[in-house]
Amino acid sequence: MTLATVDRYDPEQVSSIGDRAVVVGGSMAGLCAARVLADGFEEVVVIERDSLSDEPITRxxxxxxxxxxxxxxxGRATLEDFFPGFGEKLLSEGGLLIDGSTEMKSYEKGGFAATPESRLPMYGSSRALLEWVVRWHITRIENVSLRDGCQFVNYLLDDSETTVTGVTFRDEHDAETTLTADLVVDATGRTSRTPQWLNDHGYEAPPVDEVEVDLTYSSIQIERPPDDRRGFAAFPRAPRTRGSAINPIEGNRWDVIMIGVHGDVAPTDEEEFVEFAESLPMDELGELVKSQSWVSDEIHHYPYPTSRWRHYEQLDEFPSGLVVTGDALASFNPVYGQGMSVAALDALVLHHCLADGGGKNLGPRFFERTAEVINTVWRLGVGSDFAYPQTTGPKPPGTDLFGWYMGRLTRQAHSDKVLSEAFNRVLRLEQPPTALLRPNIIWRVFFPSPQSSLIST
Ligand SMILES: Cc1cc2nc3c(=O)[nH]c(=O)nc-3n(C[C@H](O)[C@H](O)[C@H](O)COP(=O)(O)OP(=O)(O)OC[C@H]3O[C@@H](n4cnc5c(N)ncnc54)[C@H](O)[C@@H]3O)c2cc1C
Structure with a gap:
């Protein structure tokens, strides 16, 4: 399921469902869930353990x-539907709206992707600013309150242990507090404790798919001339175990990452960082890292061993009054930039589930429908991961064949702007991967002509 195959958000479709919903975790998935719950619940309370700043800063x-x-x-389109004026606010805070066709240069499979004919709008913003703008909108919704500095402790269960009836948490003053709720949403990210909690209460924990990529990220920010809006990407693609991306963001800066997979560890000191950038097949990466002043005084390093999908949709029993969303459900290899968009699509699915059946049997209905979203995105990312022989984990059927076809398509896309655009629209989660199997696309992949870059669909 991608943007093209899901109905858009329509708050009018949701009628009154309950008095209070509690969302645990105030990051992208939790805030998006809170947005859609506010249409059906009198009150929505978001509990976040971090103390949140009024400024867009990391946490x-x-x-x-x-x-x-x-x-x-x-993600961009769904956030704009959830929070009208989202993009405008982001831009007013210094974020950029860039054209992915002409302002982003990408290296894929031994060459540069041809420039698509259509504009491909995308934000240029730090993660901190993106999240801050979502928060700014959420705090303006009257029936949503965001309680930061509050640590979730446990779910409350009814006597029959079949229904979650609220949460306990340590509040802003470190006092243990209880909040009853008609619905609790777990948006605590990858470290979600719901699987363990289910086990502790006589339920089965969801089966887990883990695909091991042994990935590391190292990131800095560098200065950017105000009128230079260029972005660059040469992501790791088998057999190359390293990659990088440079994105223009607010404050006349570029966000820069170096990425290593399968034992090629992203650099943690300045000299190695420059060497790593210079070893990549795009000159601008090394040049900019060397020539621009570094804004960061440290290199942030992040190990990401595995993509993980917890299959809640496969459970026979699940307590009422509880839903799990975002990274707590599935977390994806960050190289493909999918997690925030899936968090937004999860919330969109939650919205449709509320509209179609209210709170009744909500968890299983939600898990079944989000599995469709996750399946599409998972197969795209994991498909590329399995191009490395070192990748381990359950390989979805058809991965090798689709990977072979995608390899051929991306190479043809060096000279064919129609293929380049079609490929981009799938990566952007606008179109389903099956869009790349349409006859006109297959034809161009297998029978490229010197004129192919001139012919439109
Ligand atoms: C290195 C890296 C790069 C990434 N790059 C991209 C990208 O380019 N594009 C993209 O779309 N996605 C990217 N992602 C994924 C993206 O960050 C997540 O998918 C997105 O943040 C949604 O996650 P979430 O809200 O489910 O969980 P998280 O963002 O992990 O948030 C969980 C929240 O729950 C809170 N919490 C946890 N436990 C408790 C508790 N006990 N009590 C109260 N609060 C609690 C945490 O403080 C946190 O705020 C990247 C991820 C990584 C690791």
Whole structure:
């Protein structure tokens, strides 16, 4: 399921469902969930362990906020639907709206992708600013309150142990507090404790798919001339185990990442950082890292061993009154920039589930429908990961064949702007991967002509 195959957000479709919903975790998935819950619940309370700043700054509870984040079109469009004026606010705070066709240069499979004919709008912003703008909008919704500095402790269960009835947490003053709720949403990210909690209460924990990529990120910010809006990407693609991206962001800066996979560890000191950048197949990466002043006084390093999908949709029993979303459900290799968009699509699915059946049997209905979103995105990312023989984990059927076809398509896309655009629209989670199997695309992949770059679809 991608943007093209899901109905857009329509708050009018949701009627009154309950008195209070509690969302645990105030990051992208939690805030998006809170937005859609506010249509059906009298009150929505978001509990976040970090103390949140009024400024767009990185934070400890979500350490990935120190690293560059690219928002795919599915996320951008959905956030704009959830929070009208989202993009305008982002731009007014210094974020950029760049054209991915002409302002972003990408290296894929031994060459540079041809420039698509259509504009491919995308934000140029730090992760901290993206999240801050979502928070800014959430705090303006009357029936949503955001309680930061509050640490979730446990779910409350009814006597029959079949329904979650609220949460306990340590509040802003470190006092243990209880909050009853008709619905609790776990948006605590990868370290979610719901699987363990289910086990402790006689339920089965969800089966887990883990695909091991042994990835590391190292990130800095560098100065950017105000009128230079260029971005660059040469992501790791098998057999190359290293990659990098440079994104223009607010404050006349570029966000820069160096990425290593399967034992090629991203650099942690300045000299290695420059050497790593210079070893990549795009001259601008090394040149900019060397020529521009560094804004960061440290290199942020982040190890990401595995992509992980917890299959809640496969459980026979699940307590009422509880839903799990975002990275707590599935967390994806960050190289493909999918997590925030899936968090937004999860919330969109939650919205449709609320509209279609209210709170009844919500968890299983939600898990079944989000599995479709996750499946599409998972197969895209994991498909590329399995191009490395070192990658381990459950390989979805058809991965090798699709990977072979994608390899051929991306190479043809060096000279064919139609293929380049089609490929981009799939990566942006606008179009499903099956869009790359349409006859006109297959034809161009297998029968390229010297004129192919001139012919439109
Ligand atoms: C290095 C890296 C780079 C990435 N790059 C991209 C990218 O380019 N594009 C993209 O779309 N995605 C990217 N992602 C993924 C993206 O960060 C996540 O998918 C996104 O933040 C949604 O996650 P979430 O809200 O589910 O969880 P998180 O962002 O992890 O948030 C969980 C929240 O729960 C809170 N919490 C946890 N436990 C408790 C508790 N007990 N009590 C109260 N609060 C609690 C945490 O403080 C945190 O705020 C990247 C991830 C990583 C690791």
């Amino acid at each position: 400890d509870g979500a350490p990935q906020t120190s690293h560059p984040h690219l928002m795919q079109e599915a």
